[in-house]
Amino acid sequence: MNTKELLYLKCQGALQSRLRSITDNISDLEQALQSETKSTAGDKHETGRAMIQIERERAGQQLLEIQSQFKLLKKVNAKSIHLKAVHGSVVFTSQQNYFIAVSCGEIIIDDQKFYAVSPITPIGRLLLSKAKGDLVTFRESSFIITKIL
Secondary structure, eight states: OOHHHHHHHHHHHHHHHHHHHHHHHHHHHHHHHHHOOOOSOHHHHHHHHHHHHHHHHHHHHHHHHHHHHHHHHHTOOTTOOOSBOOTTOEEEESSOEEEESSOOEEEEETTEEEEEEOTTSHHHHHHTTOBTTOEEEETTEEEEEEEEO
């Protein structure tokens, strides 16, 4: 399995883990909402239900976001190699290595550190369309692209 395929699988696993966490949270909130019983302190009861409802809506937004991340990841062809950085590229630089796919943070493959970033993040946007040998400046730091897969 090549580096890009391993990075793809790691990102997929991270997204699946987030999805499980979100769906568990939604399930817990549903149970809490159903078990909330009317007490003699009516205002307190209504406030509790409203807070649970707000949390459920927030979790619903997180669910939509993770589904969007899965769609973005599925667009990556883990077997392709690019001359310029595009969505799905692995970009090696003189300082850091990046996988332009979805934001999953730091991933270590064969003792090499990679940062999985979305193409809409500042560094992701900056790397897009760059080629081997290009100088990139990001946050007052400059580095050279040494290789693109």
